[in-house]
Amino acid sequence: MKQSIRIILLLVSLATITTIKAQQTQPSKDSVIQLFGVVMTADSLRGVPSASVVVLGKGRGTITNNDGIFSIAVLKGDRIMFSSIGFKEKIIDIPTNLTDNQYSVIQLLVNDTTYLPATILKPRPSREQFERDFVNTRVPDDAYEIARQNTNEAARRILLATLPADGKEAVNYQLRQQATKAYYAGQTAPMNILNPFAWADFIKAWKRGDFKSKQ
Structure with a gap:
């Protein structure tokens, strides 16, 4: 009888632990944030079209429209990377203490200057x-x-x-x-x-x- 009670208590404990872990791995509705904003150049404040907005480690992302505007659903604590050809990458962290379910950013990207070796132009030979x-x-x-x-x-x-x-x-x-x-x-x-x-x-x-x- 005692052995049966021990087995039942062990099964109940395992089920409780599994439920707690599942609740921890699944994000709650309160942790989902709607991230939106605009990606602009740091020097001229112009929108960067087709810039990548990627959630690091999650395999999700989006791109900006022709005006540099974007919108994506993220979680609190996610790391977001902004990148575009010709600009340096920028990574931001979504705050974990947000009280609202929306978060807006104006992300500025700095030009990534690449110095090429000097090219010598010679006249066409006769x-x-x-x-x-x-x-x-x-x-x-x-x-x-x-x-x-x-x-x-x-x-x-x-x-x-x-x-x-x-x-x-x-x-x-x-x-x-x-x-x-x-x-x-x-x-x-x-x-x-x-x-x-x-x-x-x-x-x-x-x-x-x-x-x-x-x-």
């Missing part, structure tokens, strides 16, 4: 200067050798014969074959042995050495 520099430019020997290899006719023929066709070439070849088959459906396809253009291509390929054995 045609004579360009030709002189182009002719006197030294090109490494390896670049010359790569250019010779890329323009070598024998190397290009070897690459053409050995490299496999990619997907686009294979599909185009298959489509051409299907088109030819559909075009000559129901009749005898012409033979290239009687085609003078095919003979001309064959003679050119034979002169180039395309039919020689590659070792």
Whole structure:
């Protein structure tokens, strides 16, 4: 009997602790504050459009309108960050001792000045200067050798014969074959042995050495 009473008291205690923690984690209606105001430049007092108003650590926020005006629901004690491109960030804390459910601010943002390295502007070179520099430019020997290899006719023929066709070439070849088959459906396809253009291509390929054995 005593053991049953102890178990019941333990369950009641756990339920009470869980209820208290839930009440602590959930904000009460009195802690919700309507934050509104305007974000302006500190030097000219102009509204900053599309400025970010973010509640830090909560993943919530809003942006100002074209006049820099904003409005967002926050909690007492929240930290609010104001930021915009070209201005320094500003963070404020919502007071915890507010008696009203509204809080207005006029937030001024200071320009964030970025100093870039000096840029030297030179006049456009004349045609004579360009030709002189182009002719006197030294090109490494390896670049010359790569250019010779890329323009070598024998190397290009070897690459053409050995490299496999990619997907686009294979599909185009298959489509051409299907088109030819559909075009000559129901009749005898012409033979290239009687085609003078095919003979001309064959003679050119034979002169180039395309039919020689590659070792």
